[in-house]
Amino acid sequence: MPHTTHPNARLTPAGRLALARCVVDDGWPLRRAAERFQTSPTTAKRWADRYRTLGEPGMHDTSSRPHHSPRRTPTHRERRIIKLRILHRWGPARIGGHLRMHASTVHRVLTRYKCARLTHLDRATGRVVRRYERERPGELVHVDIKKLGNIPDGGGHKTLGRARGRKNRARAGYAYLHNAVDDHSRLAYCEILADEKKETATGFWERAAAYFASVGIVVERVLTDNGSCYKSHAWRGLLAGQGIEHKRTRPYRPQTNGKVERFNRVLVEEWAYARPYTSESEKREAFTGWLHHYNHHRFHTALGGPPASRVPNLSGQYT
Structure with missing residues (x-):
């Protein structure tokens, strides 16, 4: 289970634990605990319920990724996208037109597989161009x-x-x-x-x-x-x-x-x-x-x- 805090979270895992213990262990009303930790009663209830069910480990953020993605692009279609990119070095719009897909969907697939941008590739070989820069004027x-x-x-x-x-x-x-x-x-x-x-x-x-x-x-x-x-x-x-x-x-x-x-x-x-x-x-x-x-x-x-x-x-x- 990841131990990173969501960037927009108002409470750290330690703060959530303290809030939950006030409610569960010390019997504080939700409204009083929410005021003490400057959050809403709904949030206080959520962390108290998580504490009752999972204990201290439940105070950490969990992944928001769904367990199942029925609308995700099929694997065989993703392979065709990658193949067209490698063989022809086409962009998302052209690949999408060829496969009758939205360019935005093709772009997400290419990003997910970490395909280099076409502007970063050598046109002749398809290899990623190694960019460099000299340290001082006149060196080259x-x-x-x-x-x-x-x-x-x-x-x-x-x-x-x-x-x-x-x-x-x-x-x-x-x-x-x-x-x-x-x-x-x-x-x-x-x-x-x-x-x-x-x-x-x-x-x-x-x-x-x-x-x-x-x-x-x-x-x-x-x-x-x-x-x-x-x-x-x-x-x-x-x-x-x-x-x-x-x-x-x-x-x-x-x-x-x-x-x-x-x-x-x-x-x-x-x-x-x-x-x-x-x-x-x-x-x-x-x-x-x-x-x-x-x-x-x-x-x-x-x-x-x-x-x-x-x-x-x-x-x-x-x-």
Whole structure:
């Protein structure tokens, strides 16, 4: 029998025992005992009756779980739910639609069996992602390149429609966003550049390193994917000359560089595709303001605030 007290209980097991003894052993009227222990006569009667029947052990809370649950989801149906989750990594709504069940019922089954949330799983393998965070700014900086199509003059398909937008898009070319994100603070330094060649990547890192240094962050390690620019002698020599250790992700494992991959997704959703732009210059003008908002004001759930909240030397963090 559990010995924990219900969080809303006004009497502890010792108080219940004292109340019951006053009624049963000493013969107090229920109303007088209730007044003495500042509770209701109904409550006093309940504990007195429990004391008469069960003695001192009866003063502890018992489980409110029913002995029988005739409306509980059958075991074979629960197994189908778990199987669909594991094989297809579907959410409660899709599983419920497939099995003709309420999504809320599916959710309760998944929770009861302690299935990890889909957002906590690696999409490729289905394994639970081990999340980590470096202890201090600069201990690890994630670097990556995000390729985006330029917005042609007059707008793309969101502005002109899919047919006309596709014709314009063919002449617009691409932009390459070089991004560096600090693991501990999520502070980001980004530039929109013309390509992803080694000379472009090394020039970007020189400016990124200078930016991090200007806010008091000493970079110790840099993590990149296995792109050709990051495997070049120029890139390795640059980092070595700065006393920075270079680490690369395992092949075909982009989630290893998850902090910057997540930043890329936020960047696309909240800036690049957030609204229909009429030109590439309009989109790029919006980027500067968006990046300032991300670093200084955008609330990050893992941080409990914006990246600026973890970088004391970041100037203008309250502007």
